[in-house]
Amino acid sequence: MNPYAESAERVALRKAVADLAAGYGRGYFSERARAGEKTTDLWADMGKHGYLGVAVPEEYGGGGGGIGDLAAVCEELATAGCPLLLMVVSPAICATVIARFGTDEQKQRWLPGFADGTRTMAFSITEPDAGSNAHKITTTGRRDGDDWLLTGRKTYISGVDEAESVLVVARTEDARTGRLQPALFVVPTDAPGFEWKPIAMDLLSPERQFTLFFDDVRLPANALVGAEGAGIAQLFAGLNPERIMAASFSTGLGRFALRRATEYVKTREVFGAPIGSHQALAHPLAQSHIEIELARLMTQRAAALYDAGDDAAAGEAANMAKYAAAEAACTVVDRAIQAHGGNGLASEYGLASLLAATRAGRIAPVSREMVLNFVAMHSLGLPKSY
């Protein structure tokens, strides 16, 4: 098989998702976001067709594919102007962690709902005082008989109002050594002691961000994902899919902006010829096409490495893909707006709202500086700078 071409199944999946998403489109997405409404009908439609569950194992009702398939779904949705942030979180991070590390009971309970999209789980690691330094998180689970009591705070957590539960990255105390070690808990969004408040964001999106407060939230023993002490491995299993999905989200938005700009410059005439005949406009768009295609290639490579079980190589590729995709997306949105002149800032053309959406890709789920730190240290062997 040609390693540089996607399989016929993947290509067909892309087309099917693109066809479905075209029935919704940017207008639908923006109107819902402006009205403070959700895109639940799109999510349900995607779930019904099995597109949200392409990477869930077949025995739990999923498609049995890999993260490369799920990333293709995410990219095609964004390319149609309907980027769904919850795709990065619920079916990618949460379903992957539970499928790889959950107990049999947890898999039975959660995976069928991930497969058909009827269950949505948010993911929370970011804390106000720790930020990019995940080693500093302080949300802690303490044993209380057979139960756990969870206390702490998280911030910028997406989609909590749409989720049934949140996968919370916390710490537990090792009873023998007293040392804190990472542990992942599933916390229902209606658990007593758990409060969440929306953060006012200047992002045009139906999906919102929240600050979470856990005040001695009582959780049953089986709220802890998998075995005690497996938290680090679980976290790493979730982070590569997260970066690959974030990269797809960005390349999709980039393709959307590039297509809009290309169509526009072909027809808009100011000096008696389409403005796309001026190299000052054509070359930046051509550059963006190259940048987006390079980022897509790296994203597919990262997904292929991950799906082949090479977590270490996937880690480097996923970071590089996320970086390249975010840069390509930010750049093309700026160029697309410029090519539209005044129309670039009009709501009707749907581009200005992408400034913040693509900009978020440089910050989350891991900032561009932290990716550069990773590459400097791990790829180039340079000393740690922080």
Ligand SMILES: Cc1cc2nc3c(=O)[nH]c(=O)nc-3n(C[C@H](O)[C@H](O)[C@H](O)COP(=O)(O)OP(=O)(O)OC[C@H]3O[C@@H](n4cnc5c(N)ncnc54)[C@H](O)[C@@H]3O)c2cc1C
């Ligand atoms: C739209 C959106 C959705 C999000 N959704 C989620 C979610 O669902 N779940 C979740 O857990 N989190 C979520 N986040 C949080 C996101 O992951 C964090 O914002 C991100 O990891 C950066 O952390 P921070 O905001 O605390 O920035 P900080 O860590 O405070 O960093 C601020 C700046 O300093 C730079 N910096 C920090 N340390 C270094 C260093 N050592 N070297 C060089 N530069 C450095 C950073 O790169 C950044 O530019 C979301 C964020 C956004 C914007």
